[in-house]
Amino acid sequence: MKGTFRASMAWLHTGLGLITGWVLFAIALSGTLSVFRESISTWMRPELPTAPVQTIDATAHAVAWLTDHAPKSPAWYLAVPTHRAPYVFGTWEKPGGSYIQKALNPLTGSPDGIRDTRGGEFFYRFHFELQLPYPYGRLIAAVAALALVVALVTGLIIHRRIFADFFTFRPNKGQRSWLDAHNLLGVIAFPFHLMISFTGAVTLVTMLLPWGPQAVYKQDIMAGYTDLNPAIETRPASGKPGHLTSVLPVLREAEKRFKGAGISQVYIYNPSDAASLITVMAGNNGTISTLSHSLTFDGTTGLLMREHVETRPAVRTYTFLYGLHIARFTPDVTRWLYFLSGLMLTAVIGSGMRLWTVKRLRLPHHLGHVLTDRLNVGVLAGAPLAFASYFLANRLLPPMSAHRADHEVQCVFIVWGLALLFALVRPARRTWPEMLTTCAFACFAIAAVSSPWTNPVTQSTALVSLFFSGAFGYAAFRALNGKAKQT
Template identity: 35%
Template structure:
């Protein structure tokens, strides 16, 4: 019975990985990059590369922007302070169905020019959890469940799981080496795989199981805004004059929190009698995603309500959310997440490679095998190339460019998708050379991105290393160079192996 059960788990492990491995690689790849989304934003938005301001910022200095939001009848106006990872002050408002974003230099108070890009926080991070299409969150959830199945079935398959962890034989045949690498990456990152996958499913629990949320809160809008009692403005509502000082609101919030600084201030329905001020507390020093908020009356600034203490089940959910989102400021842990994410990508990729290598000699010319190999190439090296093309397009396209009705940010996204689709086609058209050529392409794009950053911003690697506020840019360039070097080495090694095999 035991061998049959292990054999059935092996079948489940193989086909779950084969069918959803491409989706899982995309999720983990984009999630790994999202660990440093703010740092990638600095690389993609040169205008935001500035020294962090040390002096205290005045919220009232931006009253003109708030008054403009009132005139436009915005449903909300929000200001978010800069922090260690993001030196820019952000102002955001919503008018009708449209959102307006302004990046502000906190030292001068002046608006920064439109960056002309979604950056990592606007494209890579949303891609990680939604794949950027309508039902993407559901496909991500299905892939997440498959990942948990893969983890459990992998444990069942490997009876000597700890022995496998310490076994790596690069001198053996490619199939044996790939399986060893797959096992090492899987066992080493097993706690990370399970914790991050499970916490991601918990975050979207209300999407996958809305009946539970509806049972507690039949009217989602009313429930989410219950603590501020917000209603949409109507023409009959009179303007609120005067409006209290935002700086005084921030001082009152700090006294309630024990001198912790606010992270952002949101004014709902500015300029109407339905207006409320919500102040969010910074949670950068803890794992639990508390989102502690205070609500104030805008006319006299008195405290209306405070978020009540979380119940144990809610606090557990917030802990899992914080564990997944890593909003806390801890650089060693952030690098550990990044390394673990790369390990997950290695595990998924080597699983693909092992399956292909085991069947190449017997099925190499079959249509089904070529189809799977093309899908694997596009899913693994293809999405890496597409991401690098996204970075290259960011440095090549001039600000303000418009083509066929698409602005610069949209053109960068189109470059990503066009190159990604091209890598699938390349895998189907050149199956014998696909891994060599795509590995070399990764190296070329990575090196090109570093050179273009230097040429278009006058920030070479030696300069960014010397200036502390440019360290995120230096880190981005360094990782591109290291990744490009690994890709060149891999491509040349595969080419040499192919020549040796041809001579045999």
């Protein structure tokens, strides 16, 4: 390798970007949407009552409903209502081992009458599992996150004039404009990009590098998990039937001990056994870290058995980095900044992929370049279209039909598959304006089906969709004009 340091870093940036670009684009886009996953979940459940929710009362209603309807379940996991998600999100294990996830009405504790949907959870899971079986999706996501770290650092190294180019954008210059846009978007939010990609890898580190824990925990890897998060520690069922204590005083006691941090989750283990446990986790008001404080109560007597305040420095570093990534701590302003920076990162990746083909198609090129160009349309315009169709499917599928949550997700991948096929068989200069126009209409339709625009969730969803609709429309117009100029 005779090239200079910078040339080899440029080669690495380009090669790694090409290999991981499409996966990273899908991860970045779904991650950006996940910033508002609670709000998306709420938008997707228009049947939910709109009155303000009492966190503790709503949780008690959910527990009462589960006591009647899922008493034999080994565990109930409840995410308590927040002002963004005004319902209890329950996950419980069926005795067979499979899991049920449902939104529970904050006034009655019942899932009846609320349409079955994954809501924003779909984007959140897709962001790190890519709809692939465990553990492959997570491993690909973890490696892609580290590849993004390398791509960002090498990108910074090869960027010659960071300060001067910060004020440079030369539109209507083809390749030059794409490079300017790529650089500008990359530099503006560079610290965010680097933070989010590294902390993204941190959230999956126990899967990517399990060898250290295996060396010290040997066969007892479960001890490693409970050491890391004492809140998941349970005790075996006694076999004797028991009666769950009233959860109201337990939750009030927990809220008092958390001193304003709020409650985020409640886990109830072996609810109908004499050895039941109630574990309550503190919320994120006033702390970036996840898992900072938890309490475990005896489920039959309601007495406090164990209190865990996270003080171990390395574990705190981990929960801090984890919390920084999933951003549960954020007030609304910060959340919008996460969203905007995430969009910028998505655009950096997309413009990088586009730049790769723009640069090569001007010169003598081969089939690989043409295929990349076409697949670019299928991914860069196909992914937003597929994600938009998820929102539309939520409103268009009959609200109470069977398996509708699965059908919503299938809709995403059918649309995406068709988009890829369509992009593959036709020239990219035609499919760009066509697909972008379809995206614009799809986003406009989301704004339309958000009606009646009576609460902040439907209003902001409609506004964001209208913004995207305009942006895609403008991009389609530019793609069409660019084509006219070329021919």
